[in-house]
Amino acid sequence: MLICDTHCDTLYKLAVHPEEALDVTMERLKAGGVSLQTLALYVGGDPRPEPVRKLFSSMLRQFDRLKAAGWLQVDDPREAEDGKVKVMLSIEGCEIFGDSLEAIAEWRQRGVRMAAITWNYVNALGTPAKVNATDGLTPFGRQAVREMVRLGIAPDTSHLNERGFYDILEMGIAPVASHSCCRALCGPARNLTDDQLKTLFQAGGYVGLNFYPWFLSDDGQCTLDTLADHLLHMLELGGEGMVGFGSDFDGIEVKVPGLEHPGDLPALFETLERRGITGSVLEGVAGRNLLKYFDRF
């Protein structure tokens, strides 16, 4: 079975906290049967241009190191193959673009295929859910989103606020939400409301379910069944063919018991099957749905 994950923060951890143990290792990706792991270039703790530039250089050096050790980068997610581990780059927080459309092409050339408009800072493009729900994309944000789509970078609405989310949809663009959960089941503002999910699915977008306990349950108490609850809720809202996983591994300090790292994914599949997510629906959730999104994109 082809397995895809649309978000982890492994490059950031390698660049900034090399002393910390990694969730995502090649051994665990193999053990979990992961075919495509997206590695995020994350804006980091200081959104000013110079610290962001330095951090991105440092994360790219780590990425080069992984590639030198045999990690295979794909430029198109549809290069994913069952039985082989491949990786793809994304951006989390478009501060690195500055206010330059030309910068977007440079990142596309490096293999970036998804870019989260914001992390938790207001930037030149838009406003995160953490700040407010109402400030939409800036004029530059709209231009940047159009340029991303033109070049083949999927706009990623995880962390973006509601107004910015709907601005992208109203431009006729179906975004991804690379690592997001259901607001109806757990309260944080970065989780997607039922209306957001329905609108996204009607447009043909994609959601990768985040594995962070505090985005899955208001008291942080989760089991693998809690993940199934969120996926079933998305499926009820029309998400069949458009949902999958965005683990957030290496970016989350607590885990759902039994889902500590990619090597634990088989246990999640067992739970999903027990909850009735089986056959082609399960295969879609595991990975095929992401490839179908890029077919539509």
Ligand SMILES: [Zn+2]
């Ligand atoms: Zn994130």
